[in-house]
Amino acid sequence: MQPDDPFHGLEEWARSTERRARRGHAWRRLRALPRRVLRRRVGRISRRTVAVVVLLAVLAGAALLNRDRLLNNGATAHAYPTQSHPSGVYATSTATGPAKGPFEDTPAATYPEGEAALTLPAPGDVDGFSSEQVAASLEQVRRALVAGRLDRRMLVDHDPAAFLALLGPNAAASWRSRFNEGTAISVASQLAPQARLLADPPRVSGRTTYLAAKSETGQRYLEVVTNYVWVYPLEGPDYRPHGRLLLVHDEVHWRFYHPDDVRPADRGMWIGQGQSYLLNADCEQLAKGLLALDSGSTQPTLTRPTATPSVSRPEEYYDPNHSLDTGHSCAE
Secondary structure: OOOOOOOOOHHHHHHHHHHHHHOOOEOOOEOOOOOOOOOOOOOOEOOEOOOOOOOEEEOOOOOOEEOOOEEOOOOOOEEOOEEOOOOOEEEEOOOOOOOOHHHOOOHHHHOOEHHHHOOOOOOOOEOOEOHHHHHHHHHHHHHHHHHHHOOHHHHOOOOOHHHHOOEOHHHHHHHHHHHHHOOOOOOOOOEOOOOOEOOOOOEEEEEEEEEEEEOOOOOEEEEEEEEEEEEEEEOOOOOOOOOOEEEEEEEEEEEEEOOOOOOHHHOOEEEEEEEEEEEOEOHHHHOOOOEOEOOOOOOOEOOOOOOOOEOOOHHHHHOOOEOOOOOOOOOO
């Protein structure tokens, strides 16, 4: 006898909770795992909008926070909440020489440009997955990061076709609806019509980790965890530093179920748990799933309305180790 479909009623549930998120409330948790794979929930999506900083969580996971970590980018180190590093094999971005222009005097000045930051760990055999399968999955994730955060077709044209083509059949169907509704900002960047990219390429820093695991009902999967800070230079006020930079920090868990353990339509890449926040993003545009500089403030801010105090140390939010649970949200 087939178990109950764990996705029954999910689409309407997702739509109702996303509407509440647009009003500044936290998302209820939504699953984005294959149909009939699990008999009960093992992953959930949540989204809380945070601007500016903005918390957007997809299948919010319980990250352990380490409040003793320090950021030291050449200036005085400051304590702030950080998150634990996931277990597994990982690789991090390599710093470059300091950049001029809009990134000058910010931590992003030494971040690599765009795709150059997406350093992949060396693939190896892990618990049921060959090094060839690991390598293919890592490359699939890298392409999804480019398609979702860097490709002009996504940023400017708002065309998610390249991103959706990288997901498994059932996963793609779910995320196609979210793009249509403007609720895919947790994994993709789409600029508002008034937002204009400068000629300087976006700067990126972070890490990619992979590990093998099993679901509570025994399905094997390979998980690739990406944690990156994406810094977009936009036309806007020239107060410096940070003035023309819109920052997105996300951690996304991408899952690849073993093909022997799931139905054909559930094979391929899925988007699992993750969280993100933004710095300098406009809440009104964010409610539409679009990115633009916060035009209501002349200093980097954590939240709207602008009565909220400005960020005293915006450089802290450039750290990929910064906690994704900021506790801030967009207000009506």
